[in-house]
Amino acid sequence: MSPLDVPLDNFLTLAAVLFAIGFYGVLARRSAIQILIAVELMLAAVTINLVAFSAYRDQDQFTGIVFAIFVITVAAAEIALALGIVLRIFRERGTANVDEADTLKW
């Protein structure tokens, strides 16, 4: 097919910006669900990187796309398990904020 006119740099920069936004969310947010949302953004940024490199540098093998599928699979498993843990913590402690679940903190 015809090569794209968009430079690879554009995709990588977008992924870097998205990763930084997600990173900020993970550090700044208090609710565990907000942190999960930010983690999803970081995973999406990594997947964009994989797919972009796969499309531009690895047309015959597209390993990046295969790995993107695995990332999406693991992300789905992670969100289900994490929400189960969040619900459990909420039931035990009455809060879903990560700074209030501090039993392991000395």
Added chain:
Amino acid sequence: MLNRLPLPAQMDRVIVIGGMLAILVATPVVGVLIALLVLDQITAPELVFWMVAGLIVAGALGAVLLSNLVHAALSLVGALIGVAGIYLLLGSEFLALVQLLVYGGGVTILLLFGVMLTRAADDPVVADGSQKPFALIIATLIGGIFVGAVLDATWSDAGASVVSIEDLGVRLFRDFGVPFEVASLVLLVALIGAIAIARSDDADDDADPTGEEEAAS
């Protein structure tokens, strides 16, 4: 519990004001981009890229900045749909469809259920932690380093090509068969584990601080 939920009139106001703001911001941007396209300053794929990138960054900023959990989760949907658009632009149609199904459908619904089942349903507004300034500094540094590294490197663009689902299936099941099976096992274990962790023991129901009985009655 119910009277603390946002009233329909308030929800309408949020949606109307948010929509008007989005249109106000988006219209000149799209207009400038189309003008550049007409003037041959940018190509059509670049126009699509900038529009989708704007959607992604706006959605991501909303997802980490809005203090209302429901609004943040819905903002995340916008960002993830934009990511599906990026996959389409990169020629992997299958991945775009999977992205829409898994994230637009499953993950978002799971997150909204998480919001509903925790106290967030009573009071969906959670203030950010006290480490916000440090988070801003570190995230800016990391983003700056990454963007700088990307712009510093030079790639010889070979150009993207559309990946057919057939080729992808052959590659996935022939060369990555074992990882595929492991991934399915991971999914199974994670789902069973989520059920095992989240299910309520009968003995715990008396000490339940969530007041589920009140909500149910």
